[in-house]
Amino acid sequence: xxxxxxxxPGLVKSSQTLSLTCTVSGGSISSGSYYWSWIRQPAGxxxxxxxxxxxxxxxxxxxxxxxxxxxxxDTSKNQFSLKLSSVTAADTAVYYCARGTGTTLGYFDLWxxxxxxxxxx
Amino acid sequence: xxxxxxxxxxxxxxxxxxxxxxxxxxxxxxNNAVHWYQQLPGKAPKLLIYYDDLLPSGVSDRxxxxxxxxxxxxxxxGLQSEDEADYYCATWDDSLNGHxxxxxxxxxxx
Numbered sequence: 001x002x003x004x005x006x007x008x009p010g011l012v013k014s015s016q017t018l019s020l021t022c023t024v025s026g027g028s029i030s031s032g033s034y035y036w037s038w039i040r041q042p043a044g045x046x047x048x049x050x051x052x053x054x055x056x057x058x059x060x061x062x063x064x065x066x067x068x069x070x071x072x073x074d075t076s077k078n079q080f081s082l083k084l085s086s087v088t089a090a091d092t093a094v095y096y097c098a099r100g101t102g103t104t105l106g107y108f109d110l111w112x113x114x115x116x117x118x119x120x121x
Numbered sequence: 122x123x124x125x126x127x128x129x130x131x132x133x134x135x136x137x138x139x140x141x142x143x144x145x146x147x148x149x150x151x152n153n154a155v156h157w158y159q160q161l162p163g164k165a166p167k168l169l170i171y172y173d174d175l176l177p178s179g180v181s182d183r184x185x186x187x188x189x190x191x192x193x194x195x196x197x198x199g200l201q202s203e204d205e206a207d208y209y210c211a212t213w214d215d216s217l218n219g220h221x222x223x224x225x226x227x228x229x230x231x
Contacts, residue, residue, distance in 0.1 A: 105213035
């Protein structure tokens, strides 16, 4: 079955750029009517949607993060990626990648296990 | 700060029923479907209810969802210890043009 796996540095210095990749296995990232999202969760807090990408390259971002976020997709590698620039301690969180389905306003039916990213000063 | 408001916690004894509310506005719940996720301790969220009241395959029918106006609810009947988790509502917000999650509710089985 399709699985998602996040990867990337677990420690990022303040003011630098956080970079994560989500690898889709067990199926093609391009098959079906899906979109691919990043969601994060600071320790002990709730979920925050970061943004999404379709395999066409079309993106939507959370307005509160839009100026710092870039999500890209590499269909040849079956991966999509997140870059978050100018990070601060407030960006310390578990970052999840997830598959969106249903419609453009759909739901997340598949999640990665998450990866903890800590921003250090 | 989330645009969807949930109670921080609810609790009940085993075999009892609990409900979790999710309050929004006309730009989100009032105009779009609501979905619910269960997050067990230390785990990734899992889809529990989609399109207001539909159960994914494999999810117990002890869980049910409903929506009215700008609010939605998740009910858990026959509460079990394995239901102890955080629960989040979610939907699309037309004003923000993005997905939004509720503040989350911790369910405790007494």
